[in-house]
Amino acid sequence: MGVLITLENVGKTYYSGSVPHEVLKGVNLTIDEGEMVVILGPSGSGKSTLLNMLGGLDSATSGQITFGEKTVTNLTDRQLSAFRAIDVGIIFQFYNLIPTLTAEENVGLMSELGIDIMDPIEALRLVGLDGKKNNFPSQMSGGQQQRVAIARAIAKKPRLLLCDEPTGALDTETGKEVLKLLCAQCREDKRTVVMVTHNTLFADIADKVIYVKDGTVSRIVTNDYPKEADELNW
């Protein structure tokens, strides 16, 4: 497997008025194609910011991020939009479905951009929700909503799947179901999955665990024998 993502000396500073807050500093790391990566760290450590950098949701203040042949940090706003639309699938902690669209419409949303996506019903079938295609988000449970969000993310067959606390708002059993789906994306479809979480147990399912603390990568651990999601208990 080749390297998909490289971060070189990446930093991010936010300003609150004239007061700078350095959220990330000097981050260096690589992520391989088809790898299952878990980013771990306490609240406020900068792990979500790191995820946003990887997905082109936010721009780095310093350093360079490359994705395959692309230098993400050099992309224009328009090119970044295209990058997120084609290469990246994002799954949020609170699902972020459009409340006025049905499950099928939420999944099919990307077709509005003229992107070749799989049939929304097929994507919903993959997450076991084809029977709920006409339901609005408010008519579904949290787990079901998250599965729709996964279907939305995988429907466009992205090279990178970014998950920000995907089980954070779910109970244990539902969380496991979601993790299984994500693992399947990585193991069966050979898709790179990067997951941010503060749940240290998730480190067991990852090929690579990146520990973030106070805006820096404190250590990176490679896991030669990752567990299945079913094997986790929390």
Added chain:
Amino acid sequence: MILLRKVLRDLKQNAGQFLAIYIMTLLSLLIQSGFESSNVGATRTASDYFTMTNYKDLNIEGIAFTYHDIDMLNNYEGVNNVDGILRGTGKISLDKERLLVLNYIGSNNVSKMYLTDGEKYTPGSTGCWVEKRFADPMGIRVGDTLTFTSGNYTLHEQVKGLIYSPEFLYYIPNATYTEPEYGTHGFIIMDINENPNGRIGFDKLIVDLKDVTHNSYLLTDEEKATMNAMRSKIEHKFDNPNLLIKTKIEDEDYADYAGSMDSNNAISTIFPLMFLAVAMLGIITTMTRLTDKQRVQIGTLKALGFSRGKIMFHYMSYSVIIASLGCLSGIIIGPITLGAYLNGINEYYYQNPLQNLQLTVKTLYMSFATIGLCMLVTYLTTRKLLVQSAARILQAEAPKFDSASIFEKTILWNSLKFATRWNIRDVRRNKLRTAVSIVGILVCSMLIFMALGFFECLATQSEWMYGDIFRANGQISFKDGTPYGTVYEYAKEYDGQLIQDIQVTLFTDSAESVRGMTVLDDGNLFMMENVDLEYTDLPENGIILTSRLYDYLGIEVGQTLRWKIPGSSKVFSAPIVKKGRIASGQGIIMSRKVWEDLGGEFMPNYVYTNKTVPPSLKSRTEIDSIDTKEKLIETLENSNEISYYISYIIIAIAIVMGVVVLYNLGVLSYVEKTREIATLKVLGFRSGDIRLILLQQSLAITVVGAMLGVPFGRIMLDILVDVVAGIYRDMVINPSAMPYIGAIVGTFMVSVLVNLYVSSKVYSINMVDALKSRE
């Protein structure tokens, strides 16, 4: 398609707020298209009607005309046709005795009849042609034989046709009428051979000129010059002081018809712009609220790869859809309601068989401008969010409230009640919403003040004219050509003041206008007022020009004004010594001495008197009419009827707008505060206490908005009066306490009622749901 579905569902979910924008854009276009369709329809069809009937270019009256006169004029170079008309009155017994205006003609090539049924008139035809609007309600049909009087004769004439005539665009059968009552009196046209007195000649000639082919607004300067030149030539030829020649632009009916359209045209521009301004305010608040509410959705779309332009386009489509629907509804509803209503008023006064409703490209431009403005406002409100990165947008925005104001650091702050402090902070946090609320209330208050002030101007106009200026109890009006000695005898008998009041042509280097010339003999039954509405003596060495004409004529006090009187080519001139003000009729006023010093002949045609004049005098041949002060007031009030309607419409609009704006903002405010209200409820506040807190804020905002609205209302009142009065009349703008109190109390009532309704929702807040919901 998916995003379009999202738009439609969002619109449904936020129906309340979008409804307000819809109503504002609808009202904006309703008023614009309503006035526009009526104006344009009337103006264009009037032009078509005049062209189709070959409307006269010159009207000649004042003396008896012979067939020889017609032949002579027909031989003038530049004259196309000349028709003679002999006018008279008659009566017909139908359901009861009805008045008729009879016209005997020798030909009908000029101001031709507009036939709706029956056969065409040809010279020498027998029978009669009857006014369509009289024939229909009276059940008169073509082929019927009518028996009616013509002077001392009784005629039996077969109805040959039902007609309109441009000569009867507006008419009243005699001076006892203050306004037409079409359908209850009629006009009849017959060949001169049917006149029981024989072919005795005519009392009016109407002339069609070869080089004047246009009518109404299409008339060119060259055509106006052609008419004036021919008038001078004819005046010179007849050389008779009693001759009165008017070009068609000086024709009062024709000019009044056009004048009423001018003021409608101005109204059709001013009011839609006001509504548009309020609609924009509504869009700012609604779209700001919507984008705030959909912050996470916008962030999600951006994170999913939707470009800034695509998201912008998506959010602009909300206001475009609503504004387009509002514009479309306004364009459809405006003509069929307001347009039809205005046409009804026009039809009440004027007989134009072609009158209809027409829209122009101006309405289309107005719609585009409305939609364009909506897009711009939406763009600006959405842009400030979209320029941020997806990650930033997805973060919940912390309330922008990082420091206490200076006031909050004072001792006074601590002494304030919780409700007051809460409201002050709420206003600080929601500056835009507060500003828009104040502007909305301001406009409501402004409109109410303007309407009530205008109403007062109208109501006081007759009191001003017939209380302060005209100080007699009545007037005797004499027919043209009544000798001085005869009029003088009446003045002596009734202890009256002699007045000469005629139409003259005023002209300066830049403009020309047919207006009144009033010459006053000694007496105090007609008192002039200056611009400060103080009585002023008539100047001994010049004239008074009334205030509305200065701008129009491009002249100032101290300059010399020239004028010509009917039937004379002599040009009179005199310096303007003072500005005067008069309610109805505008023109020049001078003393008899000044007029005679200028070489004018004092030929009084009115006697103003405080004595009671027996109505029986009306039957005397020299008397045209006897009018009491009450009748004169009634006439003036009737002429103001349309203006009264305008003031009612403004009040209705103000209330609708106030309710819509306040309800919209009230709901917005309530929705934004739902979590806070729920928190207060959880903490133990009773719903009534919370309602009082909300009411306190809205009352404070209403006070500010209502007070600010009054000075703006005063400015708008000046504009409205200026537009409506035009150059034909004057109104005193001196608002009493009524418009002030009315504007503030009216706005308060609207505000309090709307807020009581909106704040009643506090009772139904589900604390758990409100605190749980993330969006």
